[in-house]
Amino acid sequence: MDFQNQLRIEQKIVNDYLNRMMDIKEAPKSIVDGMSYSLLAGGKRIRPVLANAICKALGGDSEEILPFACSIECIHTYSLIHDDLPSMDNDDYRRGKLTNHRVFGEAHAILAGDGLLNLAFETMIETVKKYNYKPKFIMAMEEICRASGVRGMIGGQIIDIESEGKKIEIETLYKMHEKKTGALIEASCIAGCVISERFEMIDIVKDYSKNLGIAFQIVDDILDYTGTLEKLGKNVGVDAANKKSTFVSLLGLEESQKLAEQYTENALKRAEYIDKSGFITSLTQYLLNRES
Amino acid sequence: MDFQNQLRIEQKIVNDYLNRMMDIKEAPKSIVDGMSYSLLAGGKRIRPVLANAICKALGGDSEEILPFACSIECIHTYSLIHDDLPSMDNDDYRRGKLTNHRVFGEAHAILAGDGLLNLAFETMIETVKKYNYKPKFIMAMEEICRASGVRGMIGGQIIDIESEGKKIEIETLYKMHEKKTGALIEASCIAGCVISERFEMIDIVKDYSKNLGIAFQIVDDILDYTGTLEKLGKNVGVDAANKKSTFVSLLGLEESQKLAEQYTENALKRAEYIDKSGFITSLTQYLLNRES
Incomplete structure (x- = not known):
């Protein structure tokens, strides 16, 4: 099968x-609608696809990794909703649609973000229970949780907003992206590896994901500079406008x-070491050459 | 020992x-400062004190419950930070100090809230690991996680903001508080019971916490009506001003x-059934008669 079909x-x-995650009973419809709006808006699903691909390539069970992979997507989406808020990046478009707060208002958008972060943990904990509290599931959850916290993604976002309008050193830029984007990409890959129980592969998976994370972010910066709203589904030139x-x-x-190359x-x-099938290799090349 | 001393x-x-939870390395200092500002601002610590008290009264280990009790306080504090934001209740004072966003700005306040929610899960997962993945710890985490999500606290907050300016039915008011305040108080008590392994006591603990939760909220409403900024540490008459x-x-x-009585x-x-020592009885009376 060709790569594009397999990716789809x-x-x-x-x-x-x-x-299925968004089929939530016992919650007000408006918050479920707000969360679904952003979570089900499409997007490339890089993080969950990566987690699944690494788990499968290493012989893991794809049913076991899927809830963790999709919880990561919830965390990623919540971070986008909060990042887009007027007090942060003040963005109007995301994934080709109006941003969450532009449709539902700021209060609902903040709560939709909170709800998605919480839902990620609800889903992971249910999965831990489903598989009889087996430690590897808690280890995967731990990796994801640490990556999304103030030592990881949130910390990166802080560095980002505090760097606005300043000319920062390239080392600070690396550190910011390592946390803001890199940490969750790395956790996706590690979660895949942990669920596959191929613990001897952890270091090479980490190395892979660290390099991929930086390449991914550099391409993101290039696309913000060279892309179009039509192709990207979000406003371009935002970094320059925000003096980032x-x-x-x-x-x-x-x-x-x-550098991206x-x-x-x-x-x-x-x-090559992780996945003999070539899917992860193709995915890595695709992320370098993407137009959105 | 008298109750007040014991409570202290x-x-x-x-x-x-x-x-100790806020002694976080590897995170930008400004976000740790923002989180600490609100988390360490005092407050009655009702939820963690309840969790600890119930666990101890039922013969549980106080070291085992403490991380869960304090994670609940992190979740409670994050919800206050987000509730106080300009797009929500737009409050200036909390726990006798300026609200988080009034000191650190909106962007930092949103992220400090996100960080505290995440930190709660980081702390609980570390504790699960510390105690060798024993199921009861994951069960406690599950109760807390469900209570703080869109089926619980966040759902209640949605009902709250959507009810502003409307005259709602008393049933809706009950439902709102059951979720917004009640769910986390109930989870505190259940977590204490689960960690004590006295599973046969779950129903009575739930009954206790449900009644306490409603009483607590009615008193809160009364204090917003009759209290003073000086005593409460937050602005009074806010509900009326926000047409709630x-x-x-x-x-x-x-x-x-x-009704509160x-x-x-x-x-x-x-x-009486849960705690022969009388501490929980005194705590329950204290919450009815409190002035802040």
Whole structure:
């Protein structure tokens, strides 16, 4: 099967599960609607697809990893809803649609974000229980939880807002992205590895995900500079408008492209060891060459 | 020992642990400062004190329950930070100090709230691991997680903001408080019971906490009507200013006081069975008669 078809199948598996997650009884309809609006708005589903792919490539059970993979997508989506708020990036478009607060108002958007973070943990804890409290499931949840907290993603977001309007050092930019984007991408890959029980592969999976995470972010910065609202589904030039330092603003477009290729190369070397089928290799290349 | 002294000791145990929780390395100092500002601002620590008291009264280990009790306080505090935001209740004072967003700005306040919710789960997962993945710890975490989500606390907050400016039915008011305040108080008590492994006591503990939760909220409404900023540490008359329905606005002051006494009576009957030492009985009476 060609890569694009395979990717669509993997995304569909994720989307179907996310749909089931949003079938929430006993909660006010308006909050479920608000959460669904952003969670089911599409998107590339990179993190859950990665978690599933690594777990399967290492011989793990795809049913076991799926709830964790989709919980990560909930966490990612909550962070986007909060990032887009007027007091943060003040964005109007996301995934080709109006941002959550632009449709539901700020109060509902904040609560929809809170609800998605909480739902991620509800889902993971239910899964731990379903599989009889087996430690590997708690280990996967621990990795994800640590990555999404103030030592990880939230910490990165703080560095981001505090760097606005300042010219920061390239080291700070790396650190910010390592936390803000890298931590959750890394946790996705580690969760896949942990659920597969191939613990001897943890270091190479970490190495893969660290390189992929940086490449991913550099490409993101390039797309914000060169892309269009039509292709990206979100406003472009936002970084420049918000006076944010990016790889492009600090290193220039050409150097950034070279750097993205270099980190992708590093990731590809590890991908070969992790996945003989070639899917993760193709996914890694696809992320470098994406247009949105 | 008299009740007030004992309560102070219990509060100190909680505060000491919360202080240790906020000793976070590897996170930007500003976010840790923002979280600490609200988490360590004092407050009655009702929820963690209740969790600890019930666990101990039922013969449980106080070291085992403490991390869960304090994680509940983190969740409670995050909900206050988000509730106080300009797009929600737009409050200026909380626990006798300026609200989080008034000191740190909205963006930081939103992230401090997110960080506290995440920290609660980080702490609980670490504790699960520390005690070798024993199921009761995951069960306690599950109760807390469900109570704080859209089926519980967040759902109640949605009903609250959607009821603003409307005259709601008394049934809706009950449902709102059952979720917004009641769910987490109930989870505190259930967590204490679960960690004590006295599973046969679950129903009576639930009954106790349900009655206590309602009494607690009615008293809260009364204090918002009769209290002062000085005593409460937060602005009073906020409910009326925000055109919120309360027990006082729907039933009048006298009827509300009677109702609070009645629910407290119900709770007291259960408290006797749970705690022979009398501490929970005194705590229940104290919550009815509090002035803040």
